[in-house]
Amino acid sequence: MKKLVFILIIFSASLITCAQNTTIQKRNNDVYKLSLQTISLIGFLENEDSCKKAVFLLDSATKLNNSCFLCYYNKAIFLNSLNQYNEAITSIKHAIRIKPLSPDLYFNAGLLYEKINDSSSAREYFRKSLQTCESALDTMNINHPNYAIWQSYKAATLVLLGEQSKAYNQFEKLYNSQSDEILKNRIKRIMNSSRVQVIKMFTIGSE
Numbered sequence: 001m002k003k004l005v006f007i008l009i010i011f012s013a014s015l016i017t018c019a020q021n022t023t024i025q026k027r028n029n030d031v032y033k034l035s036l037q038t039i040s041l042i043g044f045l046e047n048e049d050s051c052k053k054a055v056f057l058l059d060s061a062t063k064l065n066n067s068c069f070l071c072y073y074n075k076a077i078f079l080n081s082l083n084q085y086n087e088a089i090t091s092i093k094h095a096i097r098i099k100p101l102s103p104d105l106y107f108n109a110g111l112l113y114e115k116i117n118d119s120s121s122a123r124e125y126f127r128k129s130l131q132t133c134e135s136a137l138d139t140m141n142i143n144h145p146n147y148a149i150w151q152s153y154k155a156a157t158l159v160l161l162g163e164q165s166k167a168y169n170q171f172e173k174l175y176n177s178q179s180d181e182i183l184k185n186r187i188k189r190i191m192n193s194s195r196v197q198v199i200k201m202f203t204i205g206s207e
Contacts, residue, residue, distance in 0.1 A: 031068055034061040045081040054078040067099045085115045103153050105134040111203050130157045159198045
């Protein structure tokens with residue numbers, strides 16, 4: 001009898017787990033569908049109605065799944081376009097919560113703080129960006145697919161922290177490591193840019 005009860009308990013637990021998995025799968029599918037609807041709106045960042053629609057859809061998605069990285073990241077882009085910088089900061093912080101080792105997230109948070117004239121918080125996030133960049137680069141060689149990206153963020157962060165000399169050396173190192181002329185020209189353009197220009201180039205959602 002005890003064995004039968006034990007089997008029934010296991011069977012019931014399996015049914016509950018199955019039901020939970022089905023619910024999670026449905027929720028994830030709903031999040032995916034909501035997120036998918038916003039992709040076409042990325043091309044209309046200058047359109048206020050499109051941005052508001054995207055934010056509404058992504059709000060709905062994050063209510064279903066608060067671990068959807070792209071939902072929070074994309075929402076920050078649309079909120080930035082709507083000049084809702086405080087809300088964009090909140091969204092990018094959620095993205096950081098999900099992917100705390102991504103240097104670009106701290107960098108973007110710093111840029112958003114710049115927009116609300118909170119220089120202290122901006123510097124804090126730029127320093128975090130630099131730290132995570134250096135940690136990431138320590139694990140890479142020049143052939144790593146993310147090497148050039150993180151080198152660029154490191155150099156740009158140094159510019160924003162007022163360390164132009166170090167930034168130039170970093171850009172020069174990156175420039176010399178590349179063989180693609182198009183990429184080299186882009187790096188050269190950034191090398192000769194002012195702090196304001198760097199902010200504009202790297203702001204999420206900018207062209």
